[in-house]
Every structure is written in C-alpha cells, then in structure tokens.
Amino acid sequence: MGKEITSRLQDYAQWYNDLVIKSGLADYSAVRGCMVIKPYGYALWENMQATLDKMFKDTGHQNAYFPLFIPKSFLSREAAHVEGFAKECAVVTHYRLKSDPAGGGVIVDPEAALEEELIVRPTSETIIWNTYKNWIQSYRDLPILINQWANVVRWEMRTRLFLRTAEFLWQEGHTAHATAEEAMEEARRMLEVYTHFAESYMALPVIQGIKSPAERFAGAVETFCIEALMQDGKALQAGTSHFLGQNFAKAFDVQFLNKNNEQEYVWATSWGVSTRLIGALVMAHGDDDGLKLPPRLAPIQVVLIPVYKNDEQRAAIDARAREILQSLKQAGIRAQYDDADHVRPGWKYAEYELKGVPLRLSLGERELQQHQIEAVRRDTREKLSLPLDHVAEKVLRLLDDIQQQMFEQAKAYRDQHITPANSWEEFIHILDEQGGFVYAHWDGTEETEIRIKELSKATIRCIPLSPWPGDDGPGKCVLTGQPSARRVLFARAY
RNA sequence: CGGGGUGUAGCGUAGUCCGGUCCAUCGCGCCAGGUUUGGGACCUGGAGGUCGCAGGUUCGAAUCCUGCCACCCCGACCA
Missing domain, CATH: 3.40.50.800 (Anticodon-binding domain)
Incomplete structure (x- = not known):
C-alpha cells in the first residue's frame, strides 16, 4: 500500500495538502504558520530562482541585500503603505534574554528593550528608499535597477502551505528612474518577464492585467499583475509589478538634479514573485496521483x-x-x-x-x-x-513536448473557464456552477467592487491589458446597471 | 480573531462514552535473514510509546475533572 492522496473531487484543500506533504516538497513546522521547505521543494525553488535571476540580469538588474529589520518609524512614512501592512507586522522589541529567576527557562530581559522597535520586513520599500536617498543626487545616478532574494514576514491570520505562510521566500525588485515614462516602462517590462516565466517555464497560462484600486499594492500608483487559474476554479495572483510613482521618493525625500538643473523626485517601481508559485504549480497541474512538474523546472526531469x-x-x-x-x-x-x-x-x-x-x-x-x-x-x-x-x-x-502539452492543457482549461456574464443571476450562477473567471461589466467604483465581494466572495482579479473573447466595449455594470467602460475579470481567489 | 476538529511509535489508527481484563490495538514504514523484482511483493524474527503538557480525583487514569499548549480545517484579512 502506498501513500493515500485525497482526491480533488472529495476535498480539494486536503488534496493540495496531501500533495505538498507526501511528495516531499514541504512539511509543517513547530512554528505556527511557518513551513519547512524540504530538499525536493527547495530544489524546485532553486530552479525557479536560477531562471528568474538570469532573466533579471539579462534585463540589466543587479542583486543586493537589505536588512531584515526595519525601524518602526520608516513604515509610517508612506500613508497607504503603513495602512496596508500595519496589521500583519512582526515587531522586535528586545535584544536580550535572561534565565528566568522563577524557573528553569529563559525570559525576555525587561532591561533590554529597544529604544526604537524594529519591524521584520513585510516588504522592503521603506528601508530601500531610505537607502536610495543616499545613493541618488543626479540624473547620472539613475536608473538604479536592483533585485533582492530574501525572506519576508507577514503575520497572516490564516496560512496555507506555500500559498500563504507567515514567513516566505521571494524576490523583490526595486528600481529608481528619472522619468515616469521610464519607470512605467520598467514595471511593464518586468510584467513581461513574469509572464514569460510563468508560461514558458511553469507551463502556467496567465492573464496580464491592472489591479483595481481596492486590490492595488499599498503605496503604488498602479499595480500590474499576472493571474492564473487553479483546477478548482479559483484564481491565484502569480506575480505583481508596481508603478510607485513618486510616492516613496516623496516619503523618503529622494530627489535628484535633472538635466535642466532642477530638483525632482525620483520615480519608482517594485515587483515580486514568491514561493507561492510552487503552490500554483501544484494546483495548476497536479492530479489525484501526485504532482506534475513542468520539465523546465523539475528537479528530476x-x-x-x-x-x-x-x-x-x-x-x-x-x-x-x-x-x-x-x-x-x-x-x-x-x-x-x-x-x-x-x-x-x-x-x-x-x-x-x-x-x-x-x-x-x-x-x-x-x-x-x-x-x-x-x-x-x-x-x-x-x-x-x-x-x-x-x-x-x-x-x-x-521533455519539450511534455512542457508544451502541459501548457496547452492548462491553457485549454483556463480558456474554458473565462465566462462572460450579463446579469447578476448569471454572474452568481457561473461562480457557483463552473468557477473560473467571470468577465463582466463594472461601473468602476470601489463601493460596487466591495459590494460584489460581499455578495459573491469574488473579487476583481484584474482589468485585463488586452481584451478577452466576449469583450464588447462599454456596457452596464453587472450589479448596479450603471455605465461601465469595459468588462473586467472577477473570480474567487486564493 | 470567531467556529469546528485533532493530538496514542516515523506515518495512519483502535481503545476514551461506561477507569482495572491496556506495563496499550492494528496496518504501513523501520532493522535482520531469506525468497522475490515489468504497477505500491512475501515469509520469519525483531526494535520502536513521557498515550500533547501540567495539575487534580481515585486503591488504580490513554480513559474522569480543571487549566494550558500545539497543529489542522472553515470564515473574516492578505502575496
């Protein structure tokens, strides 16, 4: 008898856990919400890293490393940013333990409180922009194109192996530019890199789009994303690339002298993908007998x-x-x-x-x-x-053929699960009966977006960069009937 | 943070209601030897357990009581 795997039909969440654990990708750990990435899983991550790292280098980026700890005051510099992350930050308050006078263990030494508490980075914009301030004086110092491979911590209430853990591994690119156009170009370029990686290496078809204001990264002017579809009909954000405008430059006072001898705030981007991609790989391709890894990333081909x-x-x-x-x-x-x-x-x-x-x-x-x-x-x-x-x-x-076939199969599934909806009844029916993306009109307001989420548990995954079949230009919002500029993609998501 | 569940050997479990017949059941795995080897082999022998932790009740606790801890699942929040 072998290792029993719960079937996808019986219990999709349990099937996913069984696959991750029994295939040897990862294990639960003694720490709540944190996982052990086992050698097989880590080998897969290393293959992803190596591929992405080369793509980053080929587009002119260099790797660097910034501190794990961020002074608490840094986080509050950018209003939207702190709003977005404050609720899930781990905080370091002390720097020393001492043996417990009352017993055999150790306690936090109350004498050793930090003067300024440190945040364990949930992302590194603040510490990086604080640093960039020292690096940038003139337009000749720009662009700065840096990536870092790191761990980050987000104290999530509910965790899932690879998809959402308290600590996870990722890469975060942080670039600084002299013009808005150049920064925007960079954000779009990295979205293309992610798209190419997902489709050609992970055999994972993705939809490129723009996030709605409610789903936008905390501190960004515009968030681009790639969205993938899992076999249970739920969507998964596979990567994001942000045009940050001058928000962080203003928050950290990063100015440069342009060619006309004028002081100007620097333009920024950031972009990242994480070990969550491993979860995507499992859920997009796996079957009731186990994982199906795309040859280009498989540790053992x-x-x-x-x-x-x-x-x-x-x-x-x-x-x-x-x-x-x-x-x-x-x-x-x-x-x-x-x-x-x-x-x-x-x-x-x-x-x-x-x-x-x-x-x-x-x-x-x-x-x-x-x-x-x-x-x-x-x-x-x-x-x-x-x-x-x-x-x-x-x-x-x-192997080439397998890589290709896996993509085609995932793409066929994905394409079959993008369904236009023209009424609210239809919208709900599609979500309940077949899942996947629902392509529907939205009046463009945040109120409606929130209302739709409350009623259907579906969110706007993205406003696709290029129209999908079913696109019909302007129309009427699926919920309110108000005028809509265009259809957007909704889905229940991870 | 709310709701639910689970905690017994490396894994999965029986036993818990109704305390003693349990110095704890079975399967897988593990170790030794042998036979085997084309879709998760079989035989024989063997090793392996603070029954999540602490306290209590009792002549006696895996089982009853109290407290605590951990993890998982579902929901709200998020990559």
Whole structure:
C-alpha cells in the first residue's frame, strides 16, 4: 500500500495538502504558520530562482541585500503603505534574554528593550528608499535597477502551505528612474518577464492585467499583475509589478538634479514573485496521483528504473543503465538512476508519479534484447518504446513536448473557464456552477467592487491589458446597471 | 480573531462514552535473514510509546475533572 492522496473531487484543500506533504516538497513546522521547505521543494525553488535571476540580469538588474529589520518609524512614512501592512507586522522589541529567576527557562530581559522597535520586513520599500536617498543626487545616478532574494514576514491570520505562510521566500525588485515614462516602462517590462516565466517555464497560462484600486499594492500608483487559474476554479495572483510613482521618493525625500538643473523626485517601481508559485504549480497541474512538474523546472526531469529478475540480469541491466544515464546527463538532462533494491519497480513508479517527475524510463531484459527503452510520460501516461540510439536527443524532444502539452492543457482549461456574464443571476450562477473567471461589466467604483465581494466572495482579479473573447466595449455594470467602460475579470481567489 | 476538529511509535489508527481484563490495538514504514523484482511483493524474527503538557480525583487514569499548549480545517484579512 502506498501513500493515500485525497482526491480533488472529495476535498480539494486536503488534496493540495496531501500533495505538498507526501511528495516531499514541504512539511509543517513547530512554528505556527511557518513551513519547512524540504530538499525536493527547495530544489524546485532553486530552479525557479536560477531562471528568474538570469532573466533579471539579462534585463540589466543587479542583486543586493537589505536588512531584515526595519525601524518602526520608516513604515509610517508612506500613508497607504503603513495602512496596508500595519496589521500583519512582526515587531522586535528586545535584544536580550535572561534565565528566568522563577524557573528553569529563559525570559525576555525587561532591561533590554529597544529604544526604537524594529519591524521584520513585510516588504522592503521603506528601508530601500531610505537607502536610495543616499545613493541618488543626479540624473547620472539613475536608473538604479536592483533585485533582492530574501525572506519576508507577514503575520497572516490564516496560512496555507506555500500559498500563504507567515514567513516566505521571494524576490523583490526595486528600481529608481528619472522619468515616469521610464519607470512605467520598467514595471511593464518586468510584467513581461513574469509572464514569460510563468508560461514558458511553469507551463502556467496567465492573464496580464491592472489591479483595481481596492486590490492595488499599498503605496503604488498602479499595480500590474499576472493571474492564473487553479483546477478548482479559483484564481491565484502569480506575480505583481508596481508603478510607485513618486510616492516613496516623496516619503523618503529622494530627489535628484535633472538635466535642466532642477530638483525632482525620483520615480519608482517594485515587483515580486514568491514561493507561492510552487503552490500554483501544484494546483495548476497536479492530479489525484501526485504532482506534475513542468520539465523546465523539475528537479528530476527523467528517472531511470531498472527491472530485473536475478543478480545476473541485474548486473547487465545496471551496466547499460549507467551508460544511458551518462548520455542523458551529458545532454544536460537532470536524470536520476534509481537502483535501490529494497523496493520493487512498481513502488518506484508510483513514487515518482507522486513526485511529478515528467518522464520515467524503464530498462529490463526485454528492452536490453530489443535495444530500446520504455518511456512513460507523467502528463499523458502514454507509454513509448525508444530505440537506444541517440536516446538523449529523443528524451530532450519528449521533455519539450511534455512542457508544451502541459501548457496547452492548462491553457485549454483556463480558456474554458473565462465566462462572460450579463446579469447578476448569471454572474452568481457561473461562480457557483463552473468557477473560473467571470468577465463582466463594472461601473468602476470601489463601493460596487466591495459590494460584489460581499455578495459573491469574488473579487476583481484584474482589468485585463488586452481584451478577452466576449469583450464588447462599454456596457452596464453587472450589479448596479450603471455605465461601465469595459468588462473586467472577477473570480474567487486564493 | 470567531467556529469546528485533532493530538496514542516515523506515518495512519483502535481503545476514551461506561477507569482495572491496556506495563496499550492494528496496518504501513523501520532493522535482520531469506525468497522475490515489468504497477505500491512475501515469509520469519525483531526494535520502536513521557498515550500533547501540567495539575487534580481515585486503591488504580490513554480513559474522569480543571487549566494550558500545539497543529489542522472553515470564515473574516492578505502575496
């Protein structure tokens, strides 16, 4: 008997937890709301990091590192920013413990209170803009294009593995520019980078859009986002890129002398994606047997499993398998040979399916005789026989095809779940019966947005950058009947 | 923060209502040896437990009482 996984139909939330835990991505920890990312999960994150990091470097960014702790006073400099984050900040108040005079443990030393309390960063705009002030005098100092890989803490009331934990890993880009146009261009450029990453690497189709005022990042002038759809019909924000205008420059008094010898506030952007993307990967592609990882990010792209009946066979197969493994590795494939003898092939098949390894190769007496190898795709479960000549090339082609197919499948699902609604009844019906995105008119007011959320639990995921099928220009708000400039995408979301 | 649930070996569990027959059940996993090996093998033997924590009731507590803690799920808040 193996590891039981709750089916998606029976209990989607439990299915998700089962997958994350049983595939070895992560574990619960002793700390409420915090998780342990296990080696397999971390390897996946490292692959994501490596890919994104290269994209950031290719677009001219450099990595740096800013402090984990932020003076409390910094957070309150930007009004909207503090409003947005105040409720979920962890605060450091003391710098020393001492042994408890009353017992065996330790207590916080009341003598060691900090003069100014420190916030554990929920995001780094404030500490970074406080720093940029010292770096920027002239237009010649601009642009500053910096990214940092870091952990952040947001004291969430309710947490979910990868999707929302009190501490999480992410990258945050923070750029400074001489003009609004340039900053806006940067925000849009990074949105494109995220889109490309999601679609080409995660095989996750996303919708690019603009956040409504209520959903906008605290402190931003404009928030761009990519929205993805999970298999339970709920949307997930996969990445955001903000045009911050001069809000933080004004809050931290960051001015520069422009070419005309005039003082001007600097223009800013910030953008980020987090380990939440791992949750997206699980929920967008996984099935009742386990994960399905896209080849371009999978820690193990190919697993090779020997099948034998006795030691003599085993020796011959083992020798051949190692040659094959070598040729796969030489071709740059992340291949693994599982020659463990204490579990049988069937057990391994199930285990690697659970782990979402895109391609499984089996080598036994039969294959050896026929000079081929059996290949089974994780995405379609299709079983193929590959001749052993130039096997690495064939495997590479298969991996490419799996990557492509996974995207196509997710895209087909997503496209089937964008439904225009023309009345409130229809709106609710779509959300309840099929889920996904509802494409509907909205009068553009925050009151209506909030009212819709209260009534339906759906939020405006984004105002799409390019129109979707069903777009009909101006119309009437699905709730109020007031004039609407255009349709926007609503969904229940994570 | 509200509602619900759970806490017994690495994991999943029985036992809790109705205290003793429980120095705790079963399955998986683990260890040793052997037979096996094409979809989660089998046999034999073995190791492994502060029954979440603290206090109380009792001749006797996994079981009853009080307090506490932790985690999970659902909701409000959020990437």
